[in-house]
C-alpha cells in the first residue's frame with residue numbers, strides 16, 4: 001500500500017513537473033515576438049554600368065533571443081545581409097522591420113542611433129586600435145553618448161569575457177583569441193540586444209574558436225540575440241538555427257517553424 005501511494009505521489013509530482021514545464025515553454029514561446037522581419041529584401045550594388053545583385057529577395061524572421069548561424073559560399077551575400085541587419089546599410093528594395101520600426105524609411109541619424117543602442121558588432125579581424133590597451137579599446141566604444149562610469153563598465157565587459165588579467169595589454173601583446181574577446185567586450189559595453197558576428201572565428205585556431213563560441217553561447221543564454229556568419233560546420237552546429245545562402249537567397253533554414261506555430265504545438 002505504501003509503495004502504491006509512493007508511486008502515485010511520484011506520478012503526481014511528475015505530472016505537475018510536466019505541466020509546469022509546458023507552461024514555462026508556452027510562456028517563453030509566446031514572449032518571442034519577431035524582432036527581425038525581412039521581406040523580399042534585395043540589394044543591388046552598382047559598379048559603373050554593372051549591377052551586382054548581392055541579395056536577390058531574402059525573407060527572414062528572427063525572434064528575440066535566438067542564436068542563428070548563417071552559412072554559404074563566398075559571395076553568396078552573407079556580409080551584405082549582416083550589414084543590413086546591423087543597420088549599416090539599407091536594402092535597395094523590400095522591407096526590414098526591427099522591433100516594429102521600418103528601417104528602410106528611417107533617417108541616417110536614426111539608423112546610427114539604432115546601431116548604437118541595439119546592435120553590437122564582432123569582426124573577423126577584431127578591428128582593435130593597436131597602440132592602446134584592451135581597456136582603452138573597450139572604453140572607446142562608450143565615448144559617444146552620455147555614459148557614466150565608462151572605465152568601470154569597460155572593466156566589467158572585459159571581466160565577462162575572461163580578460164580581467166589582460167586589460168592593460170595592447171592588442172599586439174594578446175593572442176588572436178584574446179583579441180577577439182576584447183572585440184566581444186567592446187560590442188558588449190553598450191548592452192546590445194543583438195550581437196552580429198561576421199566570421200568571428202575565421203582567423204583563429206580551432207581551440208580559440210571554440211572558446212569564442214562558448215562566450216557567444218553564454219551571451220545568448222543571458223538573453224542576447226546572436227547572429228553568426230561562419231564557413232565552419234562545427235561552429236554552425238553550436239547555433240540552434242542554421243541558415244544557408246546561395247546567390248543572394250536563403251536556400252535552407254533549419255527552423256521551418258514560426259513562433260506562432262511553436263505555440264500551437266505546445
Ligand SMILES: Nc1ncnc2c1ncn2[C@@H]1O[C@H](COP(=O)(O)OP(=O)(O)OP(=O)(O)O)[C@@H](O)[C@H]1O
Nearest residue numbers: 045047052053054073074075076077078079080081
Ligand atoms: N560594396 C560593394 N560594392 C559592389 N559589390 C559588392 C559590394 N559588397 C559586396 N559586393 C558583391 O556582392 C556579392 C555578395 O558579397 P558579400 O560580401 O555579401 O558575400 P559573402 O557571402 O559575405 O562572401 P564571403 O564569404 O567571401 O565573405 C558579391 O558578389 C560581392 O562581390
Ligand SMILES: [Mg+2]
Nearest residue numbers: 078079080198
Ligand atoms: Mg563576408
